[in-house]
Amino acid sequence: MQATTTTAPAPPPPTKATAAERPRLGERIVAAIHRDPLTAPHAVRNDAVLAVLLAVLATVLALVGDQGRRPDALGWTLLLAAHVPLVWRRRRPLLVLLCVLALVAPYHALDNNHVAPVAATMVPLYTIAATGPPRRTLCLGSLVICGTLLLNALTNPDGFVELLRITGWVVAVLVSGVDVRYYRQYVAAIVERAERAERTREEEARRRVAEERLRIARDLHDLLAHSITLIGVQTSVAAHVLAADPERLDRRTVAKALDDIADTCRTARGELRTTLEVLREHGAGDARGPLPGLDGVPDLVEAARLAGARVEHSGRFGAVPPAVGAAAYRIVQEALTNAVRHAGPEPFVRVDLRTENGALYLSVTDDGAGPDPDGAPGFGLVGMRERARSVGGTLDAGARAGGGFQVTATLPLTTPAPTAATIAEGTRTA
Known part of the structure; x- marks a missing residue:
């Protein structure tokens, strides 16, 4: 007497209707832009992933950059530690920016690779511009630019081109954050009007x-x-x-x-x-x-x-x-x-x-x-x-x-x- 074996039927492949219900990548990106970052779900988890990716990018830039300015042990410590506060950038953006600057300033003062920590500095700046009032954004932007001028004058007096590049990045990030903030307010106003009309x-x-x-x-x-x-x-x-x-x-x-x-x-x-x-x-x-x-x-x-x-x-x-x-x-x-x-x-x-x-x-x-x-x-x-x-x-x-x-x-x-x-x-x- 031979034993018979039965196999469970394979699950049906996803239908076209199911695939069509999933939002596409572009739609998810647009939804993320429209969403208020202060109320977004899984904020800490997403920011932790962002901090890890930026730390990896900073490490790559420090390794492939100017060999004469490759960080030493203290430089590596300061560089990687500057990415840790980014996990809480949405909850306390101003405090996160101050912590990052406190770690990045001695890193630059030791004349390490100046390109590697740029992303870690720009992210809290963008967060402040996208979530805070314009007056605070303008004041912080001015302080960051003045601090950059002072630090560059002490560490690299002849790097005028690099100074212009850093200042341009700061201004661009702040303008982008303010623009996104106003765009979200505009979208929220449209949604509110539509909801009010629907209620009417x-x-x-x-x-x-x-x-x-x-x-x-x-x-x-x-x-x-x-x-x-x-x-x-x-x-x-x-x-x-x-x-x-x-x-x-x-x-x-x-x-x-x-x-x-x-x-x-x-x-x-x-x-x-x-x-x-x-x-x-x-x-x-x-x-x-x-x-x-x-x-x-x-x-x-x-x-x-x-x-x-x-x-x-x-x-x-x-x-x-x-x-x-x-x-x-x-x-x-x-x-x-x-x-x-x-x-x-x-x-x-x-x-x-x-x-x-x-x-x-x-x-x-x-x-x-x-x-x-x-x-x-x-x-x-x-x-x-x-x-x-x-x-x-x-x-x-x-x-x-x-x-x-x-x-x-x-x-x-x-x-x-x-x-x-x-x-x-x-x-x-x-």
């Missing part, structure tokens, strides 16, 4: 969502409360006719009550479908459909009459903005619903609409007792007030001195834009 767009989107949710909540409440109230009243009428005298059944009255219920259900279903279509629309500019207006008030009056109320309607108004007309329609609808529900059997209701002094005035008055004060609070009166505020108007509702309940509203014909406070308050209520 998100806040605007949230505001629009809150406004739409509030509108849908109001429409659903007005629609369902009105329709369910009428259906309940009409069902009570049919039930009363059936129970009053079963032997002498008034089939015509029962059929009319059932037809009224069916008409109310069809109307409610159509309006509910229109509202739900708004929720299903994605990306449409405005899927609200036509707003209800004052031309629909007679239908509300007729529906209230079918529910048993005695309604008297008067209207004297001209052209009304669609938003104001829709608000007035919903206020009248809710007021009639409350009258049919709370005012008792066969209440008398008066609906008055008129335009005057640049505003639409409406009132709905009944002779009932109004809402039950001990009952559960609803959203009807709150919704009416929000409707009025949404177009910049006001609404008052309460019991009348002589009995009954009255709702009055003043809606300006010029509708202001909804404020954030109104939207937030309405969202909490809805």
Whole structure:
């Protein structure tokens, strides 16, 4: 019997998509330039690697340079020790520069190879210029140049060309550091503006969502409360006719009550479908459909009459903005619903609409007792007030001195834009 061996399948090679997700070398370099060196990750580790590389470079330059100026034991010690503080160049750039200069100065004074420690001196200079204020950079640059002049005058009085070269390197490094610093500030400002614009767009989107949710909540409440109230009243009428005298059944009255219920259900279903279509629309500019207006008030009056109320309607108004007309329609609808529900059997209701002094005035008055004060609070009166505020108007509702309940509203014909406070308050209520 032979043993069988199985080998684990080799891992799949990296796909093109995985390779494309990795940033390229140029992108990583640009990201490193844009990033603030004081907040960069792994700063000490990266600076330690940089210090080792610069120490290797300094060693190579000291070995291949002028043989007569090759460092001795003390020179090698000073040269390599000057690279150790570079590990902390981002945390304490000024202190690191002073430590490097304290080690490099005796190195040059001993007339060792002058090129080898240049990189170790320029790195903290660049760090100060790229992270510190320009005034400090200018002062330190001047001190370094003056110290270089003094040291060169003592050790190499005839090396004028070398003095110019060292001064040029110092100025170039400082200018590069300042330029990078301003460039990072410029990029940070662009990013901040983009983030601020994105936050503004998100806040605007949230505001629009809150406004739409509030509108849908109001429409659903007005629609369902009105329709369910009428259906309940009409069902009570049919039930009363059936129970009053079963032997002498008034089939015509029962059929009319059932037809009224069916008409109310069809109307409610159509309006509910229109509202739900708004929720299903994605990306449409405005899927609200036509707003209800004052031309629909007679239908509300007729529906209230079918529910048993005695309604008297008067209207004297001209052209009304669609938003104001829709608000007035919903206020009248809710007021009639409350009258049919709370005012008792066969209440008398008066609906008055008129335009005057640049505003639409409406009132709905009944002779009932109004809402039950001990009952559960609803959203009807709150919704009416929000409707009025949404177009910049006001609404008052309460019991009348002589009995009954009255709702009055003043809606300006010029509708202001909804404020954030109104939207937030309405969202909490809805």
